[in-house]
Amino acid sequence: MQEFNVDVAILGAGTAGLGAYHQASKTTDSLMLIESGPYGTTCARVGCMPSKLLIAAADAAHEARHAKMFGVHAADVTVDGREVLDRVRRERDRFVSFVVNSVKHIPDNQRLKGQARFLGPNSLRVDGHSVVHAQRIVIATGSRSYIPEMLLPAADRLLVNETLFELPQLPRSVAVFGAGAIGLELGQALSRLGVDVKVFGRSGAVAGIADDEIRVLAGQLFNEEFYLDPDAAVSAVVHAGTGVEVTYVHRSRGELTERFDYILAATGRRPNIDDIDLEKSGLTLDKRGMPDHDSQTMQCGNSHIFLAGDASAEIPLLHEASDEGHIAGINAGRYPDVQPERRRAPLAIVFTSPQIATVGLGLDQIKARCPQGYGVGSVSFENQGRSRVLGKNKGELRVYGEYGTDLFLGAEMFGPAAEHVGHLLAWAVQSRMTVTRMLEMPFYHPVIEEGVRTALRDLNHNLDEGPEITDSCMECGPGA
Ligand SMILES: Cc1cc2nc3c(=O)[nH]c(=O)nc-3n(C[C@H](O)[C@H](O)[C@H](O)COP(=O)(O)OP(=O)(O)OC[C@H]3O[C@@H](n4cnc5c(N)ncnc54)[C@H](O)[C@@H]3O)c2cc1C
Ligand SMILES: NC(=O)c1ccc[n+]([C@@H]2O[C@H](COP(=O)([O-])OP(=O)(O)OC[C@H]3O[C@@H](n4cnc5c(N)ncnc54)[C@H](O)[C@@H]3O)[C@@H](O)[C@H]2O)c1
Numbered sequence: 001m002q003e004f005n006v007d008v009a010i011l012g013a014g015t016a017g018l019g020a021y022h023q024a025s026k027t028t029d030s031l032m033l034i035e036s037g038p039y040g041t042t043c044a045r046v047g048c049m050p051s052k053l054l055i056a057a058a059d060a061a062h063e064a065r066h067a068k069m070f071g072v073h074a075a076d077v078t079v080d081g082r083e084v085l086d087r088v089r090r091e092r093d094r095f096v097s098f099v100v101n102s103v104k105h106i107p108d109n110q111r112l113k114g115q116a117r118f119l120g121p122n123s124l125r126v127d128g129h130s131v132v133h134a135q136r137i138v139i140a141t142g143s144r145s146y147i148p149e150m151l152l153p154a155a156d157r158l159l160v161n162e163t164l165f166e167l168p169q170l171p172r173s174v175a176v177f178g179a180g181a182i183g184l185e186l187g188q189a190l191s192r193l194g195v196d197v198k199v200f201g202r203s204g205a206v207a208g209i210a211d212d213e214i215r216v217l218a219g220q221l222f223n224e225e226f227y228l229d230p231d232a233a234v235s236a237v238v239h240a241g242t243g244v245e246v247t248y249v250h251r252s253r254g255e256l257t258e259r260f261d262y263i264l265a266a267t268g269r270r271p272n273i274d275d276i277d278l279e280k281s282g283l284t285l286d287k288r289g290m291p292d293h294d295s296q297t298m299q300c301g302n303s304h305i306f307l308a309g310d311a312s313a314e315i316p317l318l319h320e321a322s323d324e325g326h327i328a329g330i331n332a333g334r335y336p337d338v339q340p341e342r343r344r345a346p347l348a349i350v351f352t353s354p355q356i357a358t359v360g361l362g363l364d365q366i367k368a369r370c371p372q373g374y375g376v377g378s379v380s381f382e383n384q385g386r387s388r389v390l391g392k393n394k395g396e397l398r399v400y401g402e403y404g405t406d407l408f409l410g411a412e413m414f415g416p417a418a419e420h421v422g423h424l425l426a427w428a429v430q431s432r433m434t435v436t437r438m439l440e441m442p443f444y445h446p447v448i449e450e451g452v453r454t455a456l457r458d459l460n461h462n463l464d465e466g467p468e469i470t471d472s473c474m475e476c477g478p479g480a
Helices: 015-024 042-046 048-070 081-104 149-157 181-192 212-223 318-334 363-369 385-389 418-430 435-439 449-462
Strands: 002-011 031-035 111-113 116-120 123-126 130-139 143-145 173-177 196-200 227-229 234-240 243-250 254-260 262-265 269-271 305-307 347-350 355-360 375-380 396-401 408-415
Touching: 002 015, 002 318, 015 031, 015 081, 015 130, 015 318, 031 130, 042 048, 042 081, 048 081, 048 181, 130 318, 149 234, 149 243, 149 262, 173 181, 173 243, 173 254, 181 196, 181 262, 181 347, 196 243, 196 254, 212 227, 212 396, 212 408, 234 254, 243 262, 305 318, 347 418, 355 418, 363 408, 375 449, 385 449, 396 449, 408 418, 408 449, 418 449, 435 449
Parallel strands: 002 031, 002 130, 031 111, 130 305, 173 196, 173 262, 196 227
Antiparallel strands: 116 123, 123 130, 143 269, 234 243, 243 254, 347 355, 355 408, 375 396, 396 408
């Protein structure tokens, strides 16, 4: 058994753990970064990057098939599933290699491979081979797929994000469970690549969209492409030879049993904090086994232990994992001088088509902040100029503001270029801009952002700050 004594030990060399390591290393050389799995991060290996690569292939197929709306006729579009997945893996491996190379620059005496578990508040056991004594500890162990018991009978026909991208060939059919970010991104991508897809959700949720109007619209538009039941009644999942049978109530055909090649579990993720013997850390845990932590310091209570990334179960997104890792690393490095660090304006993007963006305060938070009511402005992209030009005139943007202060609070969007519009609006939230101030900003013509202006003008009027939009803004240009 080897023994190490370090100032800071970090559990997990994912995005949060690497960020924590780099920040803590500015204060001390006495560090140990412990990783139980392969280097490369969830994002690059099995998350953001391979999923976006699959979506890019799917969108290419979709664009080619739909070019005829412009009078452009591509010959029969065929999808070679092997080539698609080969490119996904090739490009994915390139991204992973960048991370792995950066890890190689970390000195050998600051890295350890193996599963870390708490032995006590300041000591960790790593597999059967090492004990690490640490003055401060950062838990950055990420998350893993949650698989409901009902899906377990699918056995070897059950896919998760770790296994989907390893398939040699695209399947013929997939039943996707979960209409969250993963289920909708991957479900739509597979569908556009020619796979027969059905998405079964729960409780009416669609990619976490809080605004009823946008959620209903998203559900309708997705259903134009593939079967999506956000509140599915599934009674059985049974392994059947080289496939799996799902018994469910079809929205129009009643109960039926349908065979699929695979099931994809996209039913949420759970933080990896239940297998590190956290109860030996001395931290007080809630009934989910989570320690209390401060989201501006990432400190657990007043302790020497910090939590970052998906392990914190706070906001399971890449840029948040990175920020949390930085904050935890800075504070673990300078402990006991723990300081709050600023968090950014909330921004989440789902890379479906149309894309989904959620910006600023969520509707629940807005309702709590504005008990007397809040202002809403909206725009439909159906007749929006640039969106129509591009043939991407589907979706809606809803923006929210505060009465009295005219403060822009947030937005939800299901529509074209939401990844870019989302950033614009998040920057406005973080800059604490008023709606009036946002409307003073330049808007080019013809661009999708003119739709944002229409929604803001509508909001401005509803906040009693501006005139009603009686007609589309003719001096702004056609279709603005
Ligand atoms: C399919 C998919 C698509 C996604 N797409 C996006 C996207 O487009 N945009 C976005 O912002 N986010 C996306 N995400 C979310 C994003 O990938 C995560 O939020 C982010 O990767 C979390 O980083 P992390 O450092 O917390 O965890 P990880 O990168 O998972 O790192 C945790 C590390 O800890 C290790 N570990 C676990 N337990 C131990 C232990 N006991 N001892 C030592 N090591 C341990 C693990 O092996 C792992 O390497 C996606 C996620 C998935 C699954
Ligand atoms: N573009 C992005 O930023 C992106 C993409 C993918 C994943 N992610 C991150 O990864 C996290 C995990 O993604 P996810 O989609 O797995 O989780 P999620 O929590 O977003 O969605 C899971 C969905 O599955 C549903 N569900 C749970 N049990 C079910 C069951 N038995 N049958 C049917 N539906 C069921 C839930 O109600 C929920 O709507 C997300 O929270 C997100 O932060 C982000």
